[in-house]
Amino acid sequence: MSLTRSITEWLLSRVQPDLIELGTRWFRLLRGTWEDGTWKIKTAAAVPAPRGIIFTSYLTTCIFSDASIVTAIKSLYGGVVPRETYATLILPDQAFHVGTLNLSTVIIKANPIAALEREVQNTAPMPLREYFLRFEVGMQHGNRSLIPFCALSKGVIAELEQLFQGIGIQLLSIQPSFIGTAALWKQIDQNPSPNPLALMHLGNEATTIGIAGNTGLKRIQLINVGVKDAVNSLSKYTEMTPDDAESAIMKELILLDDPTQEAQTEIPAYKALESTFSTWLHKLYGILQLHAAEVPADITYRQIVLSGGGALWRNFDRLVADNLGLSVTRFESVLGSRLTSAFAGIDVRGGAQGFIPLLGHLMLRPWQLDRLDRMAAT
Amino acid sequence: MTTAFEFLQRDSRQIHTGRRAPVAFLASTVVFVIVAWWLSSSASSAQREYARQADALRKRQTEFAEQATAVLPPSGQLDDLEMRLARHNEMMIGRQVSWTRLFSLLEDALPAEAIIVKMENALTGDSTFNAGDNNFRMTVAVENADAVNMLYMNLSTMRGIEGLSFTPKGDVTTQGRASTIVEVVFQFREGD
Secondary structure, eight states: OOHHHHHHHHHHTTOOOEEEEEOSSEEEEEEEEEETTEEEEEEEEEEEOOTTBOOOTTOSOOBSOHHHHHHHHHHHTTTSOOSSEEEEEEEOGGGEEEEEEEEEHHHHHHOHHHHHHHHHHHHOSSOGGGEEEEEOOOOEETTEEEEEEEEEEHHHHHHHHHHHHHHTEEEEEEEEHHHHHHHHHHHHOSSOOSSOEEEEEEOSSOEEEEEEETTEEEEEEEESOOHHHHHHHHHHHHTOOHHHHHHHHHHSOSSOSSTTSGGGGGOHHHHHHHHHHHHHHHHHHHHHHHHHHHOGGGOSOOEEEEEEGGGGSTTHHHHHHHHHTSEEEEHHHHHTHHHHHHTTTOOOTTOGGGGHHHHHHHHHOTTSHHHHHHHHHO | OOSSOOOSOGGGOOOOOTTHHHHHHHHHHHHHHHHHHHHHHHHHHHHHHHHHHHHHHHHHHHHHHHHHHHHSOOHHHHHHHHHHHHHHHHHHHOOOOOHHHHHHHHHHHSOTTEEEEEEEETTTOSSOOOTTOOEEEEEEEESSHHHHHHHHHHHHHSTTEEEEEEEEEEEEEETTEEEEEEEEEEEEOOOO
């Protein structure tokens, strides 16, 4: 490492970066520290995401209206971004091409990169050269290993770097949202056990399903169905505005306390949402079955943990539990008082539960150099 | 898990300086150079001033020494004055012996290897002296022959010591060391 690089890293080790999450529903800012097992939040802010940003692994671009995005990011700082601002950027999971491979350990030892690239290219919507590919050799079972991978378009990275440079924010890290959620669950899991559990994050445009064990995340999959699809279906069916439809799902009795009752199908709003719910349940069931088939040791699941906007819907946890026969808990309720005390005296739009992935990232401190070193080693 | 999925390239990690920081750095560098130059020139001129004043001080010191030398009377004149003072004192209050001057002379005369063992009145043989008693008998222990010779030479050439009798008495052990006992008899006269 050159002297200049050493000096740069030494200076960077002394900065306290902000965490910025660019979602398709909210832009969020979090500033604080994680010390002695608790968060000390100094600033938390959320503003509605403008329409000019689209995150998908199918495109090499994500920004379609610079001005509106710049305005939204600046409004996180009250209109003016302070000088010498450093930030670590969290992107929604659908911005990445995410998946998990189950490869022979012999192949991985012989030439892992070539095998990985070949397998990822089979599912990636664009040529692999358009992506930066990151992966980790995970759980080994028999003579095979699970390899979660994550790819982000090079064009998107360049675009975001240029955007933040223009605003006066120096980026120190770009990571997907699910990293924070998984790490946070590992930290707060009250009953760690060898049996795996499913982390289901219902995001605005996509749903991320992770299979986690007591050692961390084993499998990660993405479903391109999100809260927005359900809200749009209900909005179209009931001719409500999307905001009203979202509010209705959260508060109205669309899902009964026992969603398996026949009366459930007689609720008109449920009919509008049934196909979306069905997609979620089928995909989740499929991923659980696939994992159990590939990893026989993980045939017994502990529970399903719901997070994201959809986790707040009334009786949605019961719907999942009754259909899949597993206990379901909400991430927010497990965090409980820790979340409340972290945000004591801080009022944020959209609720504190939206900051769950950011709290996980704050705990991980992804801007630290040793993390990048480990990434390089991988 | 969770450490491998970093997508920001390492080269993109930079220190954000903006425009003000380089300007502030340049300005502070210029100020530093100017202050350093000013301090350096001030130190040089202060050093020159110090050297000039030190020279002037040395010159004045030499001048004062010369003036003081010119003011002092000649040494012969001082000795003559001292002798006259002693003579007048003797005429007024009788002959007196200055023990201070005697011991000062003896200190100069005795080599390092010699010590006075005993001193007595040469006329009475006692160790008591009246004010005008100037006949002394000294027993001196001397370590070696060279020191004996040096003691004799010093006493014999010393002004104020008269009637010198120098008699070696034999070898003894004094203060744990072998030495020769010498009996020295003399008359001490001042101001003659």
